[in-house]
Amino acid sequence: MARLAALTTETLAAELAAGPVVALVPVGSVEPHGPHLPLATDTLISEAAADRAAGLLAAGGLRCRVAPAVPYGVTLFAEGFAGAISVPAEALTAFLRAVILGYLGAGFAHVCLVNNHLEAAHDAAVRGAVEGLAGRASVACPLTRRWARTLSPEFKSGACHAGSYETSLVLAAAPGAVDQAAAAGLPDLGKSFVDAARAGLTTFRAMGMDRAYTGAPARATAAEGEEMLDRLAAMIVTEVKEALASGVG
Numbered sequence: 484m485a486r487l488a489a490l491t492t493e494t495l496a497a498e499l500a501a502g503p504v505v506a507l508v509p510v511g512s513v514e515p516h517g518p519h520l521p522l523a524t525d526t527l528i529s530e531a532a533a534d535r536a537a538g539l540l541a542a543g544g545l546r547c548r549v550a551p552a553v554p555y556g557v558t559l560f561a562e563g564f565a566g567a568i569s570v571p572a573e574a575l576t577a578f579l580r581a582v583i584l585g586y587l588g589a590g591f592a593h594v595c596l597v598n599n600h601l602e603a604a605h606d607a608a609v610r611g612a613v614e615g616l617a618g619r620a621s622v623a624c625p626l627t628r629r630w631a632r633t634l635s636p637e638f639k640s641g642a643c644h645a646g647s648y649e650t651s652l653v654l655a656a657a658p659g660a661v662d663q664a665a666a667a668g669l670p671d672l673g674k675s676f677v678d679a680a681r682a683g684l685t686t687f688r689a690m691g692m693d694r695a696y697t698g699a700p701a702r703a704t705a706a707e708g709e710e711m712l713d714r715l716a717a718m719i720v721t722e723v724k725e726a727l728a729s730g731v732g
Contacts, residue, residue, distance in 0.1 A: 485537035487548040498546065503592035505540065505547040505723055507533040508582060510609055512556035512600040513568040515687075517645035517696030519665040520653055522566040525600040526554040528649065528715075531656035533597045535712055536623075536719035545723070550586070553579065557605035560687050564695050572608035579612035583620045595723050598624040599715070601644075603680075621726040623719040630718045634711060637698050641675035644687075646698015648711065655708025671699040 487495070487506065498504055511526025521527070533549045540547040557575060561567035583594045598609045606626050613620040625631055631639060638648045653661050674690045674697040684690050690697070 485534065485541065485547060485549050487550045490548070495548075498548075499590040502546065504590075505545060505593045505595065505727075506550045506586045506591045507537060507547060507595050507597055507719065507723075508550045508579075508586075509533045509552040510556065510579070510596050510598040510600065511552060511554050512558050512602075512605065513554060513566060514556075514558045514561045514600065515564040515566050515695035516649065517666075517669065517694055517700060519662040519669065519696075519700055520645050520650060521660050523554060523660075524645070524649055524653055525556070526552050527657050527660065528599040528652045529597045531652070531712055532599065532715035532719060535716035536597070536723075539716055539720050540723065543720075545727075547723075550582075553582065556600045557602060557608050558600070559604060560602055560685065561695060562686050563688055572604055572611075575605070575608040576611040579609060583612060583616065587616075587619055593618075593723060593727055594620045595719060595726070596620070596622045596624075597719055598622060601626055601676075618726055618729040621722045623715075623722040625715065625718060630714075633714050633718070635707065638711075640673075640698075641677035642673050642697045644676070644692070644698065645696035646672075646700050647702045647707065648698065650700045650703035651705065651708035652711050652715075653708070654703055654705040655712055658705065661703075666700040666703060669694075669696065669700045671701070672697045 509529035511529050516524040537547040557572050558569035586594045637643045679690045
């Protein structure tokens with residue numbers, strides 16, 4: 484496990500003195516994910532993907548540590564549901580920017596924000612934190628078309644909040660966090676965020692997601708989750724390597 488929080492200050496100082504170290508900062512949200520997944524789902528996914536990516540980066544000769552997560556985000560779509568804790572976009576951008584600058588100032592070579600809370604306003608706020616830091620900071624998020632096309636059909640359909648895609652990821656990352664009996668009893672829903680955006684709908688309830696999920700949670704499997712984690716990890720590795728290769732900073 485490559486978790487930064489487990490290190491002592493002397494261990495970390497020795498690592499930084501020995502050469503470049505990358506920090507992966509998982510970003511998530513406190514947000515409802517149906518009756519079967521925890522409020523921390525997005526953060527759990529980001530942490531699991533970052534852990535897997537850190538192993539791949541280390542195997543390739545690039546030392547990496549997974550930093551403590553930032554578990555709050557812009558969560559406007561879930562308004563009205565218990566556990567929807569949203570922060571203003573500008574506050575999130577400023578906080579993440581400060582975190583990035585803190586790690587760079589401490590001697591890390593690069594900081595990658597690993598985001599799996601897939602609300603457009605949140606993604607924009609996260610990306611705002613790395614502006615002007617090309618080569619020194621990056622964002623790894625599957626909302627971009629480049630990475631979205633590598634993921635499951637459900638993800639690509641846009642009907643993927645707490646459905647098969649996310650439920651499978653949590654089954655792989657933290658199976659005890661999934662209420663599998665509840666998931667098995669949920670009917671498939673085809674409420675797409677792409678369609679909602681076109682129609683001007685801006686909340687789960689307006690979309691007809693009365694239980695804060697869409698997609699097909701009953702179809703989730705740990706095997707699908709393992710495959711999706713591999714693909715998310717590959718995304719992170721690529722974003723980090725390409726940013727470092729830019730030669731800036």
